[in-house]
Amino acid sequence: MSKQLPQDFVMGGATAAYQVEGATKEDGKGRVLWDDFLDKQGRFKPDPAADFYHRYDEDLALAEKYGHQVIRVSIAWSRIFPDGAGEVEPRGVAFYHKLFADCAAHHIEPFVTLHHFDTPERLHEAGDWLSQEMLDDFVAYAKFCFEEFSEVKYWITINEPTSMAVQQYTTGTFPPAESGRFDKTFQAEHNQMVAHARIVNLYKSMQLGGQIGIVHALQTVYPYSDSAVDHHAAELQDALENRLYLDGTLAGEYHQETLALVKEILDANHQPMFQSTPQEMKAIDEAAHQLDFVGVNNYFSKWLRAYHGKSETIHNGDGTKGSSVARLQGVGEEKLPDGIETTDWDWSIYPRGMYDILMRIHNDYPLVPVTYVTENGIGLKESLPENATPDTVIEDPKRIDYVKKYLSAMADAIHDGANVKGYFIWSLQDQFSWTNGYSKRYGLFFVDFPTQNRYIKQSAEWFKSVSETHIIP
Numbered sequence: 001m002s003k004q005l006p007q008d009f010v011m012g013g014a015t016a017a018y019q020v021e022g023a024t025k026e027d028g029k030g031r032v033l034w035d036d037f038l039d040k041q042g043r044f045k046p047d048p049a050a051d052f053y054h055r056y057d058e059d060l061a062l063a064e065k066y067g068h069q070v071i072r073v074s075i076a077w078s079r080i081f082p083d084g085a086g087e088v089e090p091r092g093v094a095f096y097h098k099l100f101a102d103c104a105a106h107h108i109e110p111f112v113t114l115h116h117f118d119t120p121e122r123l124h125e126a127g128d129w130l131s132q133e134m135l136d137d138f139v140a141y142a143k144f145c146f147e148e149f150s151e152v153k154y155w156i157t158i159n160e161p162t163s164m165a166v167q168q169y170t171t172g173t174f175p176p177a178e179s180g181r182f183d184k185t186f187q188a189e190h191n192q193m194v195a196h197a198r199i200v201n202l203y204k205s206m207q208l209g210g211q212i213g214i215v216h217a218l219q220t221v222y223p224y225s226d227s228a229v230d231h232h233a234a235e236l237q238d239a240l241e242n243r244l245y246l247d248g249t250l251a252g253e254y255h256q257e258t259l260a261l262v263k264e265i266l267d268a269n270h271q272p273m274f275q276s277t278p279q280e281m282k283a284i285d286e287a288a289h290q291l292d293f294v295g296v297n298n299y300f301s302k303w304l305r306a307y308h309g310k311s312e313t314i315h316n317g318d319g320t321k322g323s324s325v326a327r328l329q330g331v332g333e334e335k336l337p338d339g340i341e342t343t344d345w346d347w348s349i350y351p352r353g354m355y356d357i358l359m360r361i362h363n364d365y366p367l368v369p370v371t372y373v374t375e376n377g378i379g380l381k382e383s384l385p386e387n388a389t390p391d392t393v394i395e396d397p398k399r400i401d402y403v404k405k406y407l408s409a410m411a412d413a414i415h416d417g418a419n420v421k422g423y424f425i426w427s428l429q430d431q432f433s434w435t436n437g438y439s440k441r442y443g444l445f446f447v448d449f450p451t452q453n454r455y456i457k458q459s460a461e462w463f464k465s466v467s468e469t470h471i472i473p
């Protein structure tokens with residue numbers, strides 16, 4: 001049965017600077033944490049990505065043609081401040097003015113993220129989100145952007161604070177690639193919430209008339225079985241990945257029960273509790289009361305069962321189905337129940353998880369005025385047919401099926417009271433993936449990376465009809 005979306009509901013595609021721009025050495029851009037890391041890893045390079053630095057007009061024209069009203073982009077901090085602070089690079093500033101002007105020319109409203117996983121190299125070496133210098137320089141960079149880019153009306157402070165922290169210090173897939181350091185993970189989560197709060201409070205005090213929010217990766221966690229121990233494992237995983245930062249950014253305080261779960265994880269790993277000050281908690285509280293929106297990134301859900309061994313994780317970074325392993329000491333083991341479909345990268349397909357997370361925000365975090373789904377989509381192995389012409393349309397029925405199911409779950413949540421105002425598909429065009437390179441394609445528009453030619457996928461046409469009619473067929 002078809003479902004209806006509200007008439008003022010907006011739709012568009014999502015991108016992130018490092019994943020689409022390419023041109024990592026152009027126009028004075030400074031180095032970031034990934035440059036050396038990827039070089040040493042030798043698996044894939046961040047250039048050319050989708051060459052958005054030069055082809056943004058082509059992509060925005062496609063977005064407009066295919067019914068998009070909004071887009072998510074991020075500013076590469078190191079294009080503005082190549083060293084993270086100090087001297088400004090005017091060519092970087094000029095690029096983003098051109099990009100935002102082009103968005104306006106194509107009648108597309110940009111939602112602009114200040115930090116999407118791309119810490120400048122010097123600050124990464126100084127301790128990244130664990131260092132006070134990083135926090136101070138991030139606030140200064142945000143202030144510069146608010147003053148400079150007055151054309152931007154929707155700001156996002158940080159993309160997925162927890163996903164960054166967990167991948168940097170728990171599972172080791174992001175630089176500096178440390179594993180099992182739950183103490184650093186929680187400290188980095190808390191510090192990002194402090195930086196976020198300082199920026200929200202600053203932005204509100206500047207009275208610029210726009211809106212500001214944060215984007216979270218939120219995967220609903222379910223117990224693998226009805227047993228009490230599996231229920232508890234799910235609670236611990238939820239505290240690690242969702243609950244601490246939902247509390248911090250959306251309630252303005254850490255609930256005692258959340259802190260107890262965090263402490264339990266740390267105790268089991270013989271690691272100390274994260275540090276916070278009353279002043280930081282005051283800023284966090286103030287920010288939660290002024291936040292304009294929260295962005296929800298939801299792709300998959302998790303099922304947890306009790307586990308009592310050492311941490312052991314294997315990342316499926318090449319689409320070998322069934323190769324991932326995730327068992328965390330003091331938390332639990334991820335284990336899919338029978339019958340749950342997965343992608344080649346072992347991400348579960350479970351639209352009900354989208355409904356549940358949207359309803360959880362609606363029910364448990366009443367301070368939140370508005371929610372956007374800021375990322376959702378499916379990574380697939382796709383290729384260009386040999387006899388392709390510029391008019392070839394790439395068939396991607398799996399993507400249409402996936403998005404349809406998740407949009408329907410989101411429509412159900414709206415029907416049941418969740419105030420969701422927009423949906424951004426990950427991703428606008430095929431792009432570079434941090435730990436998967438170029439083979440995991442998410443785009444509505446196919447990018448032939450060697451030629452950088454764009455091709456339409458069927459999902460782009462399907463998306464246009466939903467965006468224009470507000471009907472999910």
Ligand code: BGP
Pocket residue numbers: 016019159160163217297375379426432433434435436440
């Ligand atoms: C989110 C990130 C994006 C993007 C997406 C898909 O966590 O915000 O930057 O990468 O996930 O993830 P992946 O590229 O690992 O498949």
